[in-house]
Amino acid sequence: MWFFARDPVRDFPFELIPELPEGGPPGPWALHRGRKKATGSPVSIFVYDVKPGAEEQTQVAKAAFKRLKTLRHPNILAYIDGLETEKCLHVVTEAVTPLGIYLKAGVEAGGLKELEISWGLHQIVKALSFLVNDCSLIHNNVCMAAVFVDRAGEWKLGGLDYMYSAQGIGGGPPRKGIPELEQYDPPELADSSDRVVREKWSADMWRLGCLIWEVFNGPLPRAAALRNPGKIPKSLVPHYCELVGANPRVRPNPARFLQNCRAPGGFMNNRFVETNLFLEEIQIKEPAEKQKFFQELSKSLDTFPEDFCRHKVLPQLLTAFEFGSAGAVVLTPLFKVGKFLSAEEYQHKIIPVVVKMFSSTDRAMRIRLLQQMEQFIQYLDEPTVNTQIFPHVVHGFLDTNPAIREQTVKSMLLLAPKLSETNLNVELMKHFARLQAKDEQGPIRCNTTVCLGKIGSYLSASTRHRVLTSAFSRATKDPFAPSRVAGVLGFAATHNLYSMNDCAHKILPVLCGLTVDPEKSVRDQAFKAIRSFLSKLESVSEDPTQLEAVEKDVHAASSPGMGGAAASWAGWAVTGVSSLTSKLIRAHPTTAPTETNVPQRPTPEGVPAPAPTPVPATPTTSSHWETQEEDKDTAEDSSAADRWDDEDWGSLEEAESVLAQQDDWNTGGQMSRASQVSNSHHKSSKSPESDWSSWEAEGSWEQGWQEPSSQEPPPEGTRLASEYNWGGSESSDKGDPFATLSARASTQDRRRLSWPGRSARSGGGRWRPNAQRRRRPRAP
Numbered sequence: 001m002w003f004f005a006r007d008p009v010r011d012f013p014f015e016l017i018p019e020l021p022e023g024g025p026p027g028p029w030a031l032h033r034g035r036k037k038a039t040g041s042p043v044s045i046f047v048y049d050v051k052p053g054a055e056e057q058t059q060v061a062k063a064a065f066k067r068l069k070t071l072r073h074p075n076i077l078a079y080i081d082g083l084e085t086e087k088c089l090h091v092v093t094e095a096v097t098p099l100g101i102y103l104k105a106g107v108e109a110g111g112l113k114e115l116e117i118s119w120g121l122h123q124i125v126k127a128l129s130f131l132v133n134d135c136s137l138i139h140n141n142v143c144m145a146a147v148f149v150d151r152a153g154e155w156k157l158g159g160l161d162y163m164y165s166a167q168g169i170g171g172g173p174p175r176k177g178i179p180e181l182e183q184y185d186p187p188e189l190a191d192s193s194d195r196v197v198r199e200k201w202s203a204d205m206w207r208l209g210c211l212i213w214e215v216f217n218g219p220l221p222r223a224a225a226l227r228n229p230g231k232i233p234k235s236l237v238p239h240y241c242e243l244v245g246a247n248p249r250v251r252p253n254p255a256r257f258l259q260n261c262r263a264p265g266g267f268m269n270n271r272f273v274e275t276n277l278f279l280e281e282i283q284i285k286e287p288a289e290k291q292k293f294f295q296e297l298s299k300s301l302d303t304f305p306e307d308f309c310r311h312k313v314l315p316q317l318l319t320a321f322e323f324g325s326a327g328a329v330v331l332t333p334l335f336k337v338g339k340f341l342s343a344e345e346y347q348h349k350i351i352p353v354v355v356k357m358f359s360s361t362d363r364a365m366r367i368r369l370l371q372q373m374e375q376f377i378q379y380l381d382e383p384t385v386n387t388q389i390f391p392h393v394v395h396g397f398l399d400t401n402p403a404i405r406e407q408t409v410k411s412m413l414l415l416a417p418k419l420s421e422t423n424l425n426v427e428l429m430k431h432f433a434r435l436q437a438k439d440e441q442g443p444i445r446c447n448t449t450v451c452l453g454k455i456g457s458y459l460s461a462s463t464r465h466r467v468l469t470s471a472f473s474r475a476t477k478d479p480f481a482p483s484r485v486a487g488v489l490g491f492a493a494t495h496n497l498y499s500m501n502d503c504a505h506k507i508l509p510v511l512c513g514l515t516v517d518p519e520k521s522v523r524d525q526a527f528k529a530i531r532s533f534l535s536k537l538e539s540v541s542e543d544p545t546q547l548e549a550v551e552k553d554v555h556a557a558s559s560p561g562m563g564g565a566a567a568s569w570a571g572w573a574v575t576g577v578s579s580l581t582s583k584l585i586r587a588h589p590t591t592a593p594t595e596t597n598v599p600q601r602p603t604p605e606g607v608p609a610p611a612p613t614p615v616p617a618t619p620t621t622s623s624h625w626e627t628q629e630e631d632k633d634t635a636e637d638s639s640a641a642d643r644w645d646d647e648d649w650g651s652l653e654e655a656e657s658v659l660a661q662q663d664d665w666n667t668g669g670q671m672s673r674a675s676q677v678s679n680s681h682h683k684s685s686k687s688p689e690s691d692w693s694s695w696e697a698e699g700s701w702e703q704g705w706q707e708p709s710s711q712e713p714p715p716e717g718t719r720l721a722s723e724y725n726w727g728g729s730e731s732s733d734k735g736d737p738f739a740t741l742s743a744r745a746s747t748q749d750r751r752r753l754s755w756p757g758r759s760a761r762s763g764g765g766r767w768r769p770n771a772q773r774r775r776r777p778r779a780p
Contacts, residue, residue, distance in 0.1 A: 450489075
């Protein structure tokens with residue numbers, strides 16, 4: 001039977017990456033990059049080859065192996081594994097880079113910041129303090145070659161080959177025998193007598209001074225060069241001079257050196273060092289301290305090194321969310337650090353946390369996620385959006401907090417391109433229908449119309465045909481003037497999605513009714529839209545061959561290409577409208593739609609007006625996109641738009657118990673609103689243009705609806721747009737022939753409602769046919 005000896009190097013769980021050594025401390029050790037065979041995680045491997053006749057050096061290497069294996073400190077090179085054979089020594093540590101190579105790479109990239117160097121030196125001094133004060137050990141090899149940097153930019157102290165006990169246990173310092181290392185020895189070591197009184201840390205602090213000089217000025221040519229501080233910062237020069245003083249007793253203890261440098265105005269007294277110190281002790285900090293720290297962290301991240309943010313700050317943020325009580329405050333710094341990650345890292349580290357956050361019931365967490373969705377939406381795939389995020393986001397449509405409803409509406413601009421056909425064309429339309437018809441906040445109803453116009457190109461052709469015309473027609477009857485403007489501009493933004501028949505028979509009659517609106521801004525936009533639609537109809541009339549080209553998008557399937565215009569407006573909607581609704585709601589709560597009537601065209605005198613149709617206080621279902629309106633005077637008005645309730649959208653009754661007592665704001669028809677806006681008019685108007693592309697480029701979506709409709713002054717800091725002065729007390733200088741139109745119509749409506757002889761059974765006040773009237777017999 002044959003027995004084969006096992007190769008310990010081949011069975012070692014780590015392997016060298018075949019490349020040239022990275023260097024390492026002067027001496028027999030060679031530093032290689034390596035990886036763990038099982039996981040592929042990167043490591044560093046220090047290799048020492050045993051050579052015949054070098055027993056003394058081999059003993060030094062074995063002693064270093066033992067020291068590194070037993071010493072554990074955050075600022076000392078972390079030992080992972082090791083292998084000792086007759087031919088070699090392998091020491092596996094965390095993945096590091098020699099400080100000399102790291103500084104050289106930093107110079108090529110523009111130089112290291114003083115913040116990084118201050119924290120790096122802080123770590124080395126802290127490691128020396130641990131060795132001297134806690135372990136009574138003298139490092140005896142502090143120099144550039146003994147310092148390493150990990151992937152987070154943390155400086156680690158290594159090179160433990162020549163360490164010895166300060167108490168004389170185990171003999172004195174080992175002999176180095178390497179000229180490159182002996183130049184860092186302090187001058188008192190040349191005096192073999194015991195006349196020089198020194199402290200146990202004196203020699204290491206001298207070498208620390210040499211390290212500081214080399215960090216700022218490059219390799220040390222000779223000991224005499226230490227007299228010239230060179231590029232050492234002025235705030236560090238006084239403390240540096242103490243380290244390289246000729247008197248060893250003057251050299252400070254490492255702990256006192258740190259204290260001096262951390263004093264006000266000191267080199268290590270900065271935000272970066274304070275952040276690192278807090279992160280090291282974050283596990284024992286109070287929740288209030290953590291909240292304050294994370295709130296202030298995002299302000300400083302721009303000045304911090306990228307590697308530090310990725311590898312040190314990010315893990316702490318993820319841990320704070322996963323196991324701590326930090327809550328929503330971690331979101332801002334989390335997404336800020338996420339910008340430094342690759343797409344693969346983002347998917348692996350950030351997205352799982354984001355998905356979990358969306359299921360949170362914390363309102364602060366939800367609203368911050370919605371506000372910052374633009375930063376991570378590109379990393380979300382469609383299955384994740386439809387199955388794990390959208391089901392949680394839609395709860396915001398039913399939230400009692402208006403700010404959350406507003407942010408939920410605006411988030412649809414970003415989510416719509418990734419939604420499935422069912423979620424987009426059915427579920428989302430249900431909620432938009434309820435918001436536009438039932439939401440008590442006018443700005444939210446307005447934003448819903450705006451959002452629908454922006455995502456209209458993503459809807460399927462059948463949904464566009466059923467929804468868009470009816471939705472924008474409804475918006476033109478909203479008591480909130482900006483909603484009426486949004487309805488007009490909604491038609492404008494989606495003009496390419498309507499057939500010529502729809503333009504002529506459904507859209508233009510609605511727009512013509514707005515030419516007598518009490519608000520001048522509404523009239524201006526209506527006239528502008530009318531001219532544009534008429535120009536489009538006229539061009540097709542002159543050349544019927546253009547019909548196919550003009551209607552090419554009407555029946556086209558939804559596609560990202562068709563949503564180009566909406567995508568370009570999405571940034572404006574997220575940033576420009578975000579504070580509008582919250583300001584309006586916070587300062588001037590809008591009345592519920594059931595309590596306000598919209599302007600109505602006056603009915604000629606002598607013609608009986610139909611009685612309003614009572615609407616029961618039932619929750620709005622998705623089948624009531626177009627709710628019951630009062631009977632129109634002419635057939636043209638009734639055919640202005642397709643009714644939203646022609647389709648069976650399902651029911652939202654289960655989710656709308658809170659809204660069960662609200663009436664449909666559209667029930668009463670277009671009644672008077674002169675008491676709210678009678679004296680407030682648009683001061684200037686832009687010249688009309690028939691070119692749709694130039695109209696869209698003007699940003700006309702945001703014209704005329706960015707001020708609160710209230711008689712009270714807005715809160716301090718709210719900037720009012722020049723287009724409106726809703727509820728202002730001053731009267732217009734010019735008489736507006738339309739300003740009193742609504743009031744006159746309201747008076748006529750009240751007179752008709754009190755008209756004697758009206759009967760519900762007789763058809764809402766209609767006269768009975770002549771055949772049914774009782775005639776008085778003629779006298780013979």
